[in-house]
Amino acid sequence: MSYFYDTSAIYEYMIDNPDVASYFEEPHEGKVSLLVIMESYFMLLKKAGENIAEEALKMLFPLMVIPTKTIIRKAMKFRLENEKRGFSYADALGYTYAMERNMRFLTCDNAFKGLPNTVFVR
Numbered sequence: 001m002s003y004f005y006d007t008s009a010i011y012e013y014m015i016d017n018p019d020v021a022s023y024f025e026e027p028h029e030g031k032v033s034l035l036v037i038m039e040s041y042f043m044l045l046k047k048a049g050e051n052i053a054e055e056a057l058k059m060l061f062p063l064m065v066i067p068t069k070t071i072i073r074k075a076m077k078f079r080l081e082n083e084k085r086g087f088s089y090a091d092a093l094g095y096t097y098a099m100e101r102n103m104r105f106l107t108c109d110n111a112f113k114g115l116p117n118t119v120f121v122r
Contacts, residue, residue: 001027001028002028002030002103003028003031003103003104004031004032004094004095004098004101004103004105005023005032005060005063006036006095006105006106006107006108006109006112007039007040007043008107008109009106009108009121010032011044011047011108014040014044014056015047015048015052020108023119023121031063031065031101032063032064032065032094033064033065033066033090033093033094033097034064035088035089035090037061038090039088039090040053040060041053041056065097067093067097071093071100074100075097076089079091085111087111095118098117099116105119106119107119108120108122
């Protein structure tokens with residue numbers, strides 16, 4: 001199964017939450033955007049320390065994808081249409097990328113509860 005990893009799921013994985021661990025192991029495959037890498041590094045640097053942030057950077061960089069212009073347009077329209085949910089640019093881009101590529105969106109963010117193609121883990 002292919003997943004687009006949200007920052008919240010990456011954070012939980014890096015702090016050893018067993019509920020998300022299996023999604024980061026074979027046979028699962030994950031992708032991230034540059035924005036997710038940046039958000040994850042910052043969050044981990046702030047909350048878990050530089051060593052864990054560096055581990056995440058090393059793990060995530062090979063998983064990075066570059067969205068098309070079409071996906072960027074759709075992502076920003078999705079963000080605008082769902083402004084009340086408070087999605088970040090990274091959230092909107094990741095979710096839209098997953099939808100356009102027939103992937104599941106892995107998240108621990110309550111704002112995504114109930115959206116199609118979303119795997120919500122806590």
